[in-house]
Amino acid sequence: MSSIADTDLLSGPVDEVFRVLDERGEPIVPGGLPTADELLTGYRALVFARRLNEQASALVRQGALAVYPSSRGQEASQVACASVLAEQDWLFPTYRDTAAIAARGVDPVEVLTMLRGDWHCGYDPVETRVAPQATPLATQLLHAVGVGHAARFKGEDTVVMALCGDGATSEGDFHEACNFAAVFRAPVVFFVQNNKYAISVPLARQSVAPSLAAKAVGYGMPGVRVDGNDLPAVMAVLRAAVRRAREGEGPVLVEADTYRMEPHTNADDATRYRSDDEVSDWERRDPLTRLRSHLVGTGALDEVREAEIAEAVEEMAARVRSGVSAESEVDPDELFAHVYATPTPQLREQHALLRAELEGQEA
Template sequence: MSVKILRQAVQSFLPSLAPVRFVAEDGTAVKQSAGYTEPADALLREAYRRMVLGRRFDTQATALTKQGRLAVYPSSRGQEACQIAAVLALREDDWLFPTYRDSVALVARGVDPVEVLTLLRGDWHCGYDPMATRVAPQCTPLATQVLHATGMAEAMRRKGEDGVAMALIGDGGTSEGDFHEALNFAAVFESPVVFFVQNNKYAISVPLARQSAAPALAYKGVGYGVRSEQVDGNDVVALLSVLTAAVEHARAGRGPFLVEAHTYRMDAHTNADDATRYRDAAEVEQWRTADPLDRLEIHLRARGVLTDDDVAGDRSDAEALAADLRTRMNTDHRADPLELFDHVFAEPTPQLREQRALLAAESTAQED
């Protein structure tokens, strides 16, 4: 292969030198030269509505944690643009593989908010039906869901389906071996999977500079032959454009796609974390000026796509969602000990049947 051809091949995998963006922090449009298509106004309007709902869900879930109704809650405040764009870029028959921080994405996907929080309340490992929702269980171990997504994508490809799997992952997860194994496998077999990295600058308390010396995490794709891109993660217009292109790339049989979104986690890692120990208030305040929801609202108002009535209606719907969530979460879950034996095997073994019968008999005796 000539040097010229090799250089062209490498260039085809490289991300843009600067993150793709359509809208600046102040809501004004910026010139876009990366060749991506701006989403339709109707899609942007829907994105705004879901971001309003998502943020209200997130703040309500945080409050429920403080009230003792949740064992833990990892907030995604400030990352709503990433969460919503990921969902809107997929079809209903595509698969989403989320992390523990992607609850807003699940709500936007149509999963019952109470079922989303079932894991975080400690009732079940997963509170919803993954097969019915096409949403894999929220993954707490770092990066293991990336391999799962790659496996699902490859299975769909081999079955002749045109579905796509999208794996959501944090910047910390890209330091795990599972992430690199998934990229390598997906590239070799041209599996239809999109790796979506939400780079919020911290892996709990570890800053990005202590994790990677790469100019951007998006550059990790080129070594595996994976097309990559980086995007402003607080600009939902750019996110929708890039993620839609990535999904179409994978669906067309052109292999996997890696997207890195530059965003920020406004709240602490979880309610058990004290973020003031490793980042200062000035940094948080600086990112607050890049709020994705405010940016989109200003942009859509200026274009005449969003009115005062629209904003009031969306906020009213968000309050209704929060009120319903409070009501349904304000109950104590009654655990059934026999649930221990559910979903262990499709067909229970004789030993499990015996153990279940013994526990049922003991429970009945105690009640008597």
């Protein structure tokens, strides 16, 4: 491969992992890197995503969040999938994609609202073009394909980025979504962040396919593997996939080879199913240190720029702490506001009983 620009990233062997930077931050593809400014913007987004993961995990320990599924180690994939979308495009995230939603431009405090235990997702999906975070595996993929299919019917210039993990590829919904999208050429990019575990189940116990990207062959769509810890590589592949979908050529399945550095959630004991040596090996492939090494080596990142990024990141973290820890106003009437467009007699009766009880307490 001579460069990213003159290479068809969607037609290579499905068992080959596309990379731009090696683990030391040295270029693998000559002439294939974005500009220094673009890489600095990407690095800043990585640092924001890492700090958001750290801050959210701390808020769980403090009792301000009920749970947090960290994406530490997967930040390059999180940032890349948001950065390649146009304003009119849609992002369909999972419960682990908080950093991707924030990278899409949604207020991090709003992103974390659901994880506080609130009844709604915290942001307006239509306004932000970001679907609610999906906890059940793969269910959001069917919704994503439906949005993409509808957009084609309406003649809209819309591409849908549908996120999932390796565990979701074992679900029937994954198969149905991929098959439907391929048959009807829906403008969808299926982005699988293969972080090696479905909670405690390793990939080898989920599939014996040569790769998850290889599954695309059976659906008649391109399948691509990319180093999920290499930000410019992930951006290049996803940008090509989005362009293909936008031009009406149908869906693409992209598998990002990455790793979940922290436990599944704060309720998980990862030492029961993986070794410290395995985690340490992946820490050497950290997406932040890889890109930082490249930028420092080329002189694009100096102490002044790092200090500016650090200051902005800490301002974000302070705002998240304040916003998540603030007491939320509870309106009991909201329990009944969004159940049916026209409330049923039973719902109206239950609402009246609640109002009577509350008014009696206030009297």
